[in-house]
Amino acid sequence: MLRNITLGQYYPVDSIIHRLDPRVKLVATLLFIISLFVGRYTGYIVATLFLLTVIKLSKVPLRFIVRGMKAIVFIMLFAVVFNLFLTPGEVAVSFWVLSITWEGIRLAAMLAIRLILLLMGSSVMTLTTTPGNLTDGLEKLMRPLRVIRIPVHEVAMMMSIALRFIPILMEETDKIMKAQIARGADFESGNLIKKAKSLVPLLVPLFISAFRRANDLAMAMEARCYQGGEHRTKMKPLIYRWQDGVAYLLVLAYFAACIVAGRLLF
Amino acid sequence: MAMGCVVDIIKTKDLVYEYIRRDEEGNVEGITRAVDEVDVAVRPGEFIAIVGHNGSGKSTLAKHINAICYPTEGSVFVDGKDTADEKHLWEIRRMAGMVFQNPDNQIIGQVVEEDVGFGPENMGIPTAQIWERVDESLSAVGMTAHRKKSPNRLSGGQKQRVSIAGVLAMRPKCIILDEPTAMLDPSGRKEVIRAVRALNDVEKITIVLITHYMDEAIFADRIFVMDKGRIAMTGTPRQIFHRVEELKQLRLDVPYVTLLAHKLRKSGVIKSDTTVLSIEELLDSLDIALPVKHESVGKSVNC
Structure with a gap:
């Protein structure tokens, strides 16, 4: 879709x-x-x-x-x-x-x-x-906003991480959905409310896994000396x-x- | 800290790390000792494998080397610098690079080369030098051909090689790999281990490989076996795998060939007492004249 x-x-x-x-x-x-x-x-x-x-x-x-x-x-x-x-x-x-x-x-x-x-x-x-270029451009354009304490670099970093994880999380959604269907879950039939309700058992494991990924990623970033936007150079x-x-x-x-x-x- | 003429690249002294479990109100429920009085020393250029079953504390020990965890008691020195000292933090993280288990959760860039450049960017390296380092690191792990690709299009083994390149671009003295092959298929495992061994042989980078695959541990110079937070055994792969019964008590396996040789020795088929680590060695000790000896069946047969 x-x-x-x-x-x-x-x-x-x-x-x-x-x-x-x-x-x-x-x-x-x-x-x-x-x-x-x-x-x-x-x-x-x-x-x-x-x-x-x-x-x-x-x-x-x-x-x-x-x-x-x-x-x-x-x-x-x-x-x-x-x-x-x-x-x-x-x-x-x-x-x-x-x-x-x-x-x-x-x-x-x-x-x-x-x-x-x-x-x-x-x-x-x-x-x-490219999404990477786009976030870079946004970061540079918004730089003056740092004066009013808006964490421009951090927001741009979050955006680019979000973009990177979209395909991974979509794949994961697909996997969880198949696992649930295999065990008799029904995502297709019923009215809108029923359909929305059937998404709950899909969203809960997805959220848990997303948090776990976020935790892992934060650790990996720290291990690679990430310390925010200060003193950072650009490739x-x-x-x-x-x-x-x-x-x-x-x-x-x-x-x-x-x-x-x-x-x-x- | 100096031992002999070289400074140990990694040294722990009575290292203790405790996880404190808390209930919902924040009261201490219990304390788990993940690492218990560990004293190890790793010399520059060594290839160390740390093995142990789940919960033996091997990952926690690894996180201390990169200053992600701090000791509860005792201390850790990386290249003579105390990891508990805040002012050495970034220097230590640069010197002791870390590769994690899940390849998806440690790649930050949306393009392979941008991810490899992430470390040097954080260190404030000038642009021209970042490119130099990225080129070098990618070719060291054999990923130059994929540099423009999205990480999502790579196989697990390729992703792990990108992660290794990302660490390599920070020019570390030592790389710690925390079960880098646990989520890979056999061919991916082979790729990653080959890349790691090349870095040790060619670039002389100290490697600390945490694994539960014994056939990966046989490439190490020394193996540390961990159990319940303590170092249970240390020695060369040959010394360690000689102690099949002890390893079994620690719920660890030995490589398949080694086990076979061990059983054959027990039943008297093999006379010599040397530990067998590869199929070739097994054939030698069996002393059977075989018509053709395949060259490809060496240490790399399983991994």
């Missing part, structure tokens, strides 16, 4: 986008998301063009990204339907107790476009950046190259264009 989600998966090819500094990609994604909420209509055309260019450059097949959208189709439908029927305004179509307003259509369309672009934009980032330090500077400028140019385009016609 979790295997179908493209969001957060790395697509290993070599491209200009892949080689960019993760900080550039993080900032660009943030600006892209902001631009979706600031610019309107014509702004979306600029955003779509920009996104398609980036996808083309990243060498990740468009089909692959679109397939990742399937996971959120349900949420999107939900949001669109609610907006269609529940927005007050001038009635466009009306039947039984339900009515669709022009404002509703407008809002629903805007929401759908925003959601699609937002998810595609952020999946481009995760598809072109792969993040260093900006000229391409990253160019990318920053292009992203800023896009951001300006998007806002200007959004104001032009309306």
